[in-house]
Amino acid sequence: MDDAREWAASAILMRPWRAQFFQQFVAELQAVDHGPLSVLELGSGPGFLAQRILTAVPDVTYTMLDFSPAMHKLARERLGPLIRHVRPIVADFKCPGWAEGLGEFDAVVTMQAVHELRHKKHALALHQAVRRLLGPQGRYLVCDHYVGRDGMTNDALYMTVDEQRDCLAAAGYDRVLKLLDMRGLVLHRAMHLPEPMTSE
Secondary structure: OHHHHHHHHHHHHHOOOHHHHHHHHHHHHHOOOOOOEEEEEEOOOOOHHHHHHHHHOOOEEEEEEEOOHHHHHHHHHHHHHHHHHEEEEEOOOOOOOOOOOOOOEEEEEEEOOHHHHOOHHHHHHHHHHHHHHEEEEEEEEEEEEOEOOOOEOOOOOOOOHHHHHHHHHHOOOOEEEEEEEEOOEEEEEEEOOOOOOOOO
């Protein structure tokens, strides 16, 4: 718990511009023209993104997936009454089978978590697993650090912005759009649209 609290306390102080990314996540989910909205967050941590989304987006059910019980406890403290909209899942998306039984979602969101795979070569399998969780018109909002100017230097762990886009395309998303790129973080929206029905 001490380590989790220390990380949570420093996260916003280290990167205050994360607030602009949170707002972009919210705007994307507000643009979905139906409800109720089912959202899965990967690597949900102490609930920073969940708090913003649950406060701003009405009629949402939210699944928070994180491997750390300590982070889930911090999230419960942060969310307070909002926790009634949350299904907490203790699971590790680095492990095979992590997505089994989760159900279908209108959106999957993740903030600064993909690099927790510990090597960028594993990102393709993660993105493919997420695609199988998305319903029709579902969107995958994925934000992470990148290698390059203003970004990280470890090119085994982190991808360039272009590599992130290309990895999502390789995972089967036919619409990938960069939404926000700022000071070492980039947010992409990826969607896989079903083939239109054809008459015989």
